Amino acid sequence: MADRIFASLALLVALGYGWIAFTGIKAPFQYDPLGPESWPRILALAATLCCFYILFRPDTEPFELQGSAGFKVAVMLVALVGYAALFEPAGFVIATALFCAAASLLLGANILKALLFGVATGIIGYLIGAKLLALNLPAGLLKFML
């Protein structure tokens, strides 16, 4: 079943991709026999065939995702999106501290250790990354002191 759902979605993507390839891409002028549209057309056709094959002959056992595991993955995704949103505005240290604390809490650490781990990772990570390795990391809200 999961295979079929996935294959249908992939088929939609392949058809959309193919539709653009067959109607949307045109070179204003070209000297070569193969223009920019030919290769995507070939790919779209091949991918469509593969999707049909999987639709008719799926093979995966039922898609397993236990409720609790699914919940944790979902929460982790929310945490990651939050991390991405805060990364530049709040700066590396704060965003990392919050994310690491939240994520380790989610994965079973107790609250004190999670906070300690978060703050330590934020500060040590910044020192190693931005100061020692001279990588480009955002200072964000702590700009005045970093």
Place this chain on the structure above:
Amino acid sequence: MDAVLTGLGQGFAVAFQPLNLLLVLGGCFFGTLIGALPGIGPINGVAILLPIAYSLGFPPETALILLAGIYYGAEYGGRISSILLNVPGDAGAVMTTLDGNPLARRGEAGRALSLSAVASFVGGTIAVVLMSMFAPILAGFAVKFSPADYVALMVFAFASLASLVGKNPVKTLLGALMGLMIASIGVDANTGVMRFTFGSPDLMAGIDFLVIVIGLFGMAELLHLVEAQARGTLQVLEIGKSFVSWKDILTVKWVMLRSSLIGFMIGILPGTGASVASAVTYGTEKRLAGDSGENFGKGDIRGLAAPEAANNASAGGAMVPMLTLGIPGSGTTAILLGALLLFNITPGPLMFQQKPEIAWGLIASMYIGNLALLIINLPLVGLFARLLTIPQQYLTPLIAVLAFIGVFSVVGNPFDLYMIIGLGVFGWLLRKLDFSLAPVILGVVLGGLFEDNLRRALSISGGDWSILLKSGNSMVLYLLAIAVVVVPIWLGRRRGKKS
């Protein structure tokens, strides 16, 4: 032979520069560390550390030496979690668990770990020696390849990928096609036409390779770990005081030799790497052992030495097509190839002539790396094993931190942080549906090359498709492509009939 020796001399001159030497050792050490972390295989290790290595501003040969050290180290480190935890870091380490973990359960973990270090060293070293002999020859041969021959080579690469990787060839092919489709996003270099950019300036230059790698491997791995962790906890076995003896090594000397040769050959085949090599050699040794092989799977040292020698040999073998043809032999070498492209270096037959410091420097660094790995692994294995006891709740978030640092410091665009999360979900779903991710990344890396050569070939012929079938080289490659698809099916049928 003279050319090989001159090249090696030049390579060692590069590899022995203090910074490069330091980075080989550092790469091996960190690679082992990452490989030893439960569940993180070489490909994820290299993927997570690639952007950081890139943004440090090293010259290309130095960055590549560092990454290759990590790759090699991670192949070594992977066995630690396979043996002590029964959790393989990647598909290539699955076979190691079969006999390695039973040995550890019997209290002989130290013996298993040290024996596998020796086997890995033998496999890795044989592969590097073969590589230094054959890579220049192959490169010299490939210089004469025409665009049409390259098209045939790609067809062969994708045929062996579909036939040998993963359980379902159609899924592997679809995965590769997805990679090729991702690669087609952005400006078409020949005509300047936009393809699949939907007017977004973020997509004009295509999706950054680093973003794809970090997303599909690093982030997908993170989600996988979260899910696995929610399902249960892991138990680490004691290492104990046992150690490999000369008698053990002599018992498995032919096993290691055979497995190294087979592993190297399989590594060279485009697209197939450690997973196929270790499975094939394990099967071969089991069959060769005959009646004495009844302990395979219960802790036979031959069953441990074979896949360990093979997966390190295939790691070396996979470098050969990458360096000489520009076609990676495995998922991890696809990432290394992408790394070279980031430095504006296109690997291929001319690299041995035009950039000998990179090609030979890398090869020489592998000799050093192998030796270094053996030396740091025998006494320090206890230290690495202690990593397994780091609780997952701290380890898993660190992957995200490393991934974010990497992507942000190289690309510097917050849009890409969301992109890696999205690609991570995509990669995680693909893995859950039994798709292997290596074909996707191979598709991404080879997409441009495949299309360019096809278009160039047809420009030469003025649009006549029969040019693809005209040269002897291409015909041989097409025949090989057919063979690599047909032979496994035929063997499968024959085995089916027998039983």
